[in-house]
Amino acid sequence: MKLYAKFFSMHLRSVMQYKTSFFLMAIGQFITAFSAFLSVWFLFDKFHQVDGFTFQQVLLCFSVTLMSFSLCEGFFRGFDTFSSMVRNREFDRVLLRPRNEIFLVLAGKIELSKIGRLFQAFLVLLYAVPASGVEWNLQRVLMLVFMLLGGVCVFCGLFLLYAAICFFTVEGLEFMNIFTDGGREFGSYPMGIYGDGILRFFTFVVPLACFQYWPLLYLLEKSDSLWCMLSPLVCIAFLLPCWALWRFGVRHYQSTGS
Amino acid sequence: MKKYLSFFRIRFVNALQYRAAALAGMATQFFWGGMLLLMFAAFYRSAPESFPMEFQELSSYIWLQQAFLAMLNSWAFENDIFEAISTGNIAYELCRPMGLYGQWFVKATANRMARAVLRCVPTLVFASLLPYPYGLSLPPDVATAVLFVFSLFLALGVVVAFTMVIYIITFYTISPTGVRMAATSAAELLSGSLLPLPFFPDGLRQAAELLPFASMQNVPLRVYSGELSGQAAVWGVSLQVFWLIALLALGMWMMHRALRRVVVQGG
Amino acid sequence: MITVSNLSKRFVVNRRKSGLKQAAKSLFHREREFIQALDNISFTIPDGQVVGYIGPNGAGKSTTVKILSGILTPDSGECDINGRTPWKQRREHVAEIGVVFGQRSQLWWDVPVGDSFDLLRDIYRVPEKRYRANVAEMTERLQLESLLRTPARQLSLGQRMRCEIAASLLHDPKVLFLDEPTIGLDAVSKLAVRDFIREINRDRRVTVILTTHDMQDIEALAQRILLIGKGKVLLDGTLEQLKQEYGRGSVTVSYSAGETQTLSGLEIVEQEMGRLTVATNGTREDTARVIAQLTGTLTITDISVKGPDAEEMVVSLYRKYQV
Structure with missing residues (x-):
C-alpha cells in the first residue's frame, strides 16, 4: 500500500509537468460524459419513464455505472492499455521486478485525467440519491456502497480479462469494447429494460446487471428477494475466473515469450 | 488525379491486412446496434405516442449508422498527421508535389472509405435479415436511394473537412488531446450519433439541425428511410453542401495561415 | 555461480500467407513452423x-x-x-x-x-x-x-x-x-x-x-x-x-627493390607496384618471422603491422560456422 502511494505520487508529479494538458483532458473527459448524460436526459424529457423506472432512478443507475467505470479506467489503466505493454515488451520489465505482476501493472499506469468523468458521476449521484425516491436507511446505504464496489469489481475483471487475452493475440481485441465501453454506455440504464435474454447474459456471464439492475430493485422496494440483496457478491466472485485466466496468460507468456 | 488514386489503393490494401480487427469491429457494431434498438424498444413500450419517428425508420437509422461508423464517426483521427505536426516532420510533407491540404484530405478520406467498405457489407446484410421492425429496410424508392448515396458522400466530406480544422487547430495549441476530446464530444452529440436528433427536445432540435454536425450523420441516415423527404430532404442536403464548402474554405484558409507561420518560424 | x-527452447511460429483464400484456409488449418532457439x-x-x-x-x-x-x-x-x-x-x-x-x-x-x-x-x-x-x-x-x-x-x-x-x-x-x-x-x-x-x-x-x-x-x-x-x-x-586460433593479422611493406618471387612460405594477400601485404596468424612470433623474411629479401622503405581485429575475427567465425 505504501509502495502504491509512492507510485501514485510519481504519476501525480509526471502529470503536473503538463498541467494545462492535464486540465484540458480532464475537462474533455467531463464533456464526453456530459453528452452521454444529456442524451439520457433528452430521452426522459420525451418519455418520462422507462419500464417503470423514473429519470432520477435511472440516474442512480447511470452514476453507479459511470463511477465504477471511471474508477477502473483511471486506476486499472495499465490493463486497459495492456496490448501495447505486451507489444513493446514492457511486460518483460514487470517480470524482472520482485513484486506481484498485477500490482506492478496496476501501479505502473494511472490515468488521473479520468477524474473528469468521475467528478461527473459524483455530481449525478449527489443529485440522484435524494431525488430517486429511495427511503434511505443503513442497509440501503450499505447496498449502494456494495453496488459501487461490485461495479468496480466487474469492470476491473473485464480489464483483467482483456489483458489476459493480449497474451495470446493482439488482433481483434476490439470486441472486448462490447463489455467495457458497452457496459458503461448500456449500463446507464437498468439492464432489465433490454429484455430477458440480455438480462440473463449480463447476470450469469458478465455480471453487469448484478451491481445495478438487481440491487436497484431492492433499493426501490420492487423486490425483496434474497437474490437482489446478494447479487453484488456475484460481481466480486467474477474476479476469480478473470484472475485465473490472467495467471494462465502470464504462464503462456513465460513459455512462448510473445 | 492519379497520385490521389494510388494513395487510395495503398490505404485500402493496408486496411485489408487487418481482417481480424475488421471482424471484431463488425461484431462490436452489430451488438452495439442491437443493444441500442432494445433500449429504444423499451422507451417505445413506455410511451409509443411520444416516439418521434416510426420504429422501423429508427432501426434503419441505427443499422446504417453502425455499418458506416468507420466512415462517419467524428473520433477517428489520423495519428500520423498529429505526429507530423507535433514533431515538425511536416517539413518533409511540404516537400511532396501535392498541396498539404489536399494530401491530408485524401489520406483521411481514403482511410475512412477503406475501413467502411470492408465492414459495411456484412453488417448491412445481417441487419436486413432481422425481423420487422428491428431490421434494415430498403429505401422507399430509387430516387431516395440515389439521394442517400449522394448525401452519404457529402457527409463523409463534411466529417473529413471538420477533422481537418481540428488538425490545424493543433498547430496553435499545446494540448491537442483536450481540443480533440471537446470537439469530438460536441460532434458526437449534435450529429445524432448518440441520439438521433428527432429525439432532442423541441427548439434544441431545430437549432442542432442547422449546425454543421447535423450534416455528418443526421441528414443521410434519415434521408435513407424516407423519414426526411421532399422539401425537408432537399433542404438538409443543401445545408450539407453549404457546410462542406464552408468547412473546406475555413480549413484551407487556416492551413494557409498556419503554414506561413511554420515557414516564418522555421518549423 | x-x-x-x-x-533447450523451441518456438512455434504460425505461418501466415497473404491473400484472402489463404486467410480463410488458415482459420481451420494452421501452418506451423518450429524455430529451435536454443x-x-x-x-x-x-x-x-x-x-x-x-x-x-x-x-x-x-x-x-x-x-x-x-x-x-x-x-x-x-x-x-x-x-x-x-x-x-x-x-x-x-x-x-x-x-x-x-x-x-x-x-x-x-x-x-x-x-x-x-x-x-x-x-x-x-x-x-x-x-x-x-x-x-x-x-x-x-x-x-x-x-x-x-x-x-x-x-x-x-x-x-x-x-x-x-x-x-x-x-x-x-x-x-x-x-x-x-x-x-x-x-x-x-x-x-x-x-x-x-x-x-x-x-x-x-x-x-x-x-x-x-x-x-x-x-x-x-x-x-x-x-x-x-x-x-x-x-x-x-x-x-x-x-590465437582464429585471428589473422598482416604485414604490409613498401619496397624499392627486390624480387618477390623468391619469397617462400608466405601467404600473399595483396600485391601491387612496390607494395606487398602478407598474412600472419596474428601472434607475435609469426609476425616476427614474416618481417624477418621480408627484410631479408626486399629493400623496404615503409612497413606497417596489423594485429588481429576482433570484428573481422567474428565475421570469419560466423562464416566458418555458417551462422
Missing part, C-alpha cells in the same frame, strides 16, 4: 566473471538472457543461479539480478531520475543505509550529481545509459545482465560505460553477462567469450585464445 545444463546449451560461469555473449542476430542470445533472468521458461534443461532456478523461483531470483536493456528504459520519463531511484529502492526493499551508500557511490563514479535532479526525458542517450546502469545496481545484484549497453552512444560515453562496468566488476565481484554486437565492448571487458549460433554454443574461451 551460474550453471546451465542442456537448455539447442542443448550448457556452460558454467563462476562468480565475478565478465562474459561476452556474442552471436549474430537471431542466434538465441536474447532467449538465453530471458531464461537466465526468469522471464522465459525453457522446454527442457536446467539452470541454477546462486542456488535457484530462475523461472521457478522468479521473484526471489530477480531480486538478486540487475538487467539493462540498451534499447529500453526503466526510468520514469517525466520525473527526476533521483525519484525513479527512490521508487526502485521501495520496489526492491533496499535498506535505507545501503541505498544511500549505493547512490553516493554511483553518483561519484558516474558523475550523476546534476543528472539526478533532471527528468529522464531531458537526458542525452549517454547520460541516460549511465543512469540506467546505476538504477540496475541499486539493490546490490549479484549478477548483472547488460543487453547492448553501448548501442547508439558516442565515443566518450562508451568509454565511460565500459570503465564503470570494469570497476563495478572488480570492486563488487558482480558477475556480468554482456550481449553486444560491438566488438570493442568485448575487447575492453570480456574475460571470456561465449559464441552462440543456431542455438548452440560454438565457442567458449578467452579473447586471447580466440585470437
Whole structure:
C-alpha cells in the first residue's frame, strides 16, 4: 500500500509537468460524459419513464455505472492499455521486478485525467440519491456502497480479462469494447429494460446487471428477494475466473515469450 | 488525379491486412446496434405516442449508422498527421508535389472509405435479415436511394473537412488531446450519433439541425428511410453542401495561415 | 555461480500467407513452423566473471538472457543461479539480478531520475543505509550529481545509459545482465560505460553477462567469450585464445627493390607496384618471422603491422560456422 502511494505520487508529479494538458483532458473527459448524460436526459424529457423506472432512478443507475467505470479506467489503466505493454515488451520489465505482476501493472499506469468523468458521476449521484425516491436507511446505504464496489469489481475483471487475452493475440481485441465501453454506455440504464435474454447474459456471464439492475430493485422496494440483496457478491466472485485466466496468460507468456 | 488514386489503393490494401480487427469491429457494431434498438424498444413500450419517428425508420437509422461508423464517426483521427505536426516532420510533407491540404484530405478520406467498405457489407446484410421492425429496410424508392448515396458522400466530406480544422487547430495549441476530446464530444452529440436528433427536445432540435454536425450523420441516415423527404430532404442536403464548402474554405484558409507561420518560424 | 545444463527452447511460429483464400484456409488449418532457439546449451560461469555473449542476430542470445533472468521458461534443461532456478523461483531470483536493456528504459520519463531511484529502492526493499551508500557511490563514479535532479526525458542517450546502469545496481545484484549497453552512444560515453562496468566488476565481484554486437565492448571487458549460433554454443574461451586460433593479422611493406618471387612460405594477400601485404596468424612470433623474411629479401622503405581485429575475427567465425 505504501509502495502504491509512492507510485501514485510519481504519476501525480509526471502529470503536473503538463498541467494545462492535464486540465484540458480532464475537462474533455467531463464533456464526453456530459453528452452521454444529456442524451439520457433528452430521452426522459420525451418519455418520462422507462419500464417503470423514473429519470432520477435511472440516474442512480447511470452514476453507479459511470463511477465504477471511471474508477477502473483511471486506476486499472495499465490493463486497459495492456496490448501495447505486451507489444513493446514492457511486460518483460514487470517480470524482472520482485513484486506481484498485477500490482506492478496496476501501479505502473494511472490515468488521473479520468477524474473528469468521475467528478461527473459524483455530481449525478449527489443529485440522484435524494431525488430517486429511495427511503434511505443503513442497509440501503450499505447496498449502494456494495453496488459501487461490485461495479468496480466487474469492470476491473473485464480489464483483467482483456489483458489476459493480449497474451495470446493482439488482433481483434476490439470486441472486448462490447463489455467495457458497452457496459458503461448500456449500463446507464437498468439492464432489465433490454429484455430477458440480455438480462440473463449480463447476470450469469458478465455480471453487469448484478451491481445495478438487481440491487436497484431492492433499493426501490420492487423486490425483496434474497437474490437482489446478494447479487453484488456475484460481481466480486467474477474476479476469480478473470484472475485465473490472467495467471494462465502470464504462464503462456513465460513459455512462448510473445 | 492519379497520385490521389494510388494513395487510395495503398490505404485500402493496408486496411485489408487487418481482417481480424475488421471482424471484431463488425461484431462490436452489430451488438452495439442491437443493444441500442432494445433500449429504444423499451422507451417505445413506455410511451409509443411520444416516439418521434416510426420504429422501423429508427432501426434503419441505427443499422446504417453502425455499418458506416468507420466512415462517419467524428473520433477517428489520423495519428500520423498529429505526429507530423507535433514533431515538425511536416517539413518533409511540404516537400511532396501535392498541396498539404489536399494530401491530408485524401489520406483521411481514403482511410475512412477503406475501413467502411470492408465492414459495411456484412453488417448491412445481417441487419436486413432481422425481423420487422428491428431490421434494415430498403429505401422507399430509387430516387431516395440515389439521394442517400449522394448525401452519404457529402457527409463523409463534411466529417473529413471538420477533422481537418481540428488538425490545424493543433498547430496553435499545446494540448491537442483536450481540443480533440471537446470537439469530438460536441460532434458526437449534435450529429445524432448518440441520439438521433428527432429525439432532442423541441427548439434544441431545430437549432442542432442547422449546425454543421447535423450534416455528418443526421441528414443521410434519415434521408435513407424516407423519414426526411421532399422539401425537408432537399433542404438538409443543401445545408450539407453549404457546410462542406464552408468547412473546406475555413480549413484551407487556416492551413494557409498556419503554414506561413511554420515557414516564418522555421518549423 | 551460474550453471546451465542442456537448455533447450523451441518456438512455434504460425505461418501466415497473404491473400484472402489463404486467410480463410488458415482459420481451420494452421501452418506451423518450429524455430529451435536454443539447442542443448550448457556452460558454467563462476562468480565475478565478465562474459561476452556474442552471436549474430537471431542466434538465441536474447532467449538465453530471458531464461537466465526468469522471464522465459525453457522446454527442457536446467539452470541454477546462486542456488535457484530462475523461472521457478522468479521473484526471489530477480531480486538478486540487475538487467539493462540498451534499447529500453526503466526510468520514469517525466520525473527526476533521483525519484525513479527512490521508487526502485521501495520496489526492491533496499535498506535505507545501503541505498544511500549505493547512490553516493554511483553518483561519484558516474558523475550523476546534476543528472539526478533532471527528468529522464531531458537526458542525452549517454547520460541516460549511465543512469540506467546505476538504477540496475541499486539493490546490490549479484549478477548483472547488460543487453547492448553501448548501442547508439558516442565515443566518450562508451568509454565511460565500459570503465564503470570494469570497476563495478572488480570492486563488487558482480558477475556480468554482456550481449553486444560491438566488438570493442568485448575487447575492453570480456574475460571470456561465449559464441552462440543456431542455438548452440560454438565457442567458449578467452579473447586471447580466440585470437590465437582464429585471428589473422598482416604485414604490409613498401619496397624499392627486390624480387618477390623468391619469397617462400608466405601467404600473399595483396600485391601491387612496390607494395606487398602478407598474412600472419596474428601472434607475435609469426609476425616476427614474416618481417624477418621480408627484410631479408626486399629493400623496404615503409612497413606497417596489423594485429588481429576482433570484428573481422567474428565475421570469419560466423562464416566458418555458417551462422
